[in-house]
Amino acid sequence: MVGGLALLVFLYLPIAVLVLQSFNASRFGGRWQGFSLEWYARLFQHREVMQSLLFSLQLALLTAVGAMVLGTLSALALHQQRGRWRALHLALVTLPTLMPDVLMGLGLLLWLVSLNLPLGLGTLWVAHVTFSLGFVVLCVLGRLQQLDQALGDAARDLGAQGLQLWRRVLLPLLWPGIAAGGLVAFTLSLDDVAVSFFVKGAGESTLPLRVYGMLKMSRELPIINALCSLLWLFSALMLWLASRLWRRKMAH
């Protein structure tokens, strides 16, 4: 009991301090100088931070969709493959999940530059899909292996064909795995620093890179506290919503 409580304090005290500091009027957060919503107001006026937030969300959505589509296809292929080629395929797909980000970022950058491709949203998308693909594959593959093979046969017996079989039977059954993989891809894309640092090019910055760049020089560091507090609130809300939906589904 005491241990659990200590763990909770250990996990949440830093976040509590962060949230508290986001309301501190002091620019340096050294001492409490009164309650203030100034940093929240400044956050919404800080054009670069808001742009980066939108850009990161956009990139994370695109990454999730790309990884879900490719990952599902790859998992379906893996499920049917047998033998040596399957092992190679699985290794190649999951290798990027284990590779150090810095190596991958630098490698991708050298490759993209040698191809003379303009760096930007496109290259970021390719890179993010690459490192998150493996997670979707593993999620969907797990789901596929749990699946009763007879379900597909039964559907075919009942006259389902091709697209219909896929849309009415397979996709709904696989959906929890695909969605879980997509969520992981979304999260990974949203907080990636190392790979994005290399392949982002001269254009928009992603949010983590913007925050990282602000740490050393910014005159307005407390707006980062405000931003983190809001993101934290947002994730807590999403979790609460997801658990409610889940519970209702179980009740059915």
Added chain:
Amino acid sequence: MLCSIRRWVLGLLVLAMPALALMLGLGACKPRPTLRVLTWADYVDPELLRRFEQRHQCRVLLDVFDSNEAMLARLKAGQRGHDVILPSAYALPALLADDLIEPLDHALLPHLGEVDLSLLPKLPDPPMRHAVPYTLGYAMLAVDAQALPDAQPTWQLMADPRVQGRCTLLDDMRETMGAALKTLGFSLNSRDEAQLAAAGELLLQWRGQIAKFENEAYKAGIDSGEFKLVHGYSGDLWQVAQQNPRLRLILPREGLSMNCDEMVLARGCTQRALAHAFIDFLLEPEVSAQNMQFMGYVCPNKGGLKLVAPAFLKHPALSLEPALRARCEAIEDLGPDLQKYNRVWERVKAGR
């Protein structure tokens, strides 16, 4: 039935996501020329950026770096597409050696005369062929005047027993070794191994005294009273002093390190006219005055310094006497001799 509706909604969401993302992307790009600037965070007043965008019917896209080394790494690896970069002066030789910047066209910079070169000793590019100075700052000390009411302007404060465990040094090899070299009366660009070893010994003494090597949290620390003496940058310390009257800024009489950030044109810059217009805009006296009061760093701008608020003229970077200014040095690129610094610094950090 209900179940299938939910499935439809889910399917629609999946289809809508790329469309939504695309819309967000389209919303961001308007058919106006874009100027891409690579700079430190919050290093130009956003209000001035809006003004520049209106005047030139363009869009300014700010890309940020947190250290010169990170910026150099990106450019050296082959990233292109920036128009203007604001690096520190000591990064210039590296930028030039790898051919990463382009010469400036002085005909497009009518306000170039505003730059006060007398404030800037020993710059790497004095005729401003490639780089125009943007800001000027020093690494210096600040004390809590209640803890040390009689603080003398010297680096020796780092050895004062009253600040035992309550002081910080910058976690920056060149700045901190520079402070020790200056204390001993040597150049902070010394290549002499004996001098460097002596500086290392001094730093080891100081190391037993300090709370930690710190680049960021010293501001909050001296503000709250946790630290009594900190080594930091003039712009940062000036900002804390605006909020905290107990803070006293110290310009050590042995001399200081001077740093200057520059404005340069990136290699492969596609908006040459706009990039020059941007550099010239930041040199306009009125713009420069507003900008330096926003960032807390001094711009070496003759007209701009006449327009700033009287309080700003007390800025430590401006209150240097000529004799002290003569003892200040810019950190220079030492090429392979940097290894000598690395060796001493590793020993200091390890405490051996």
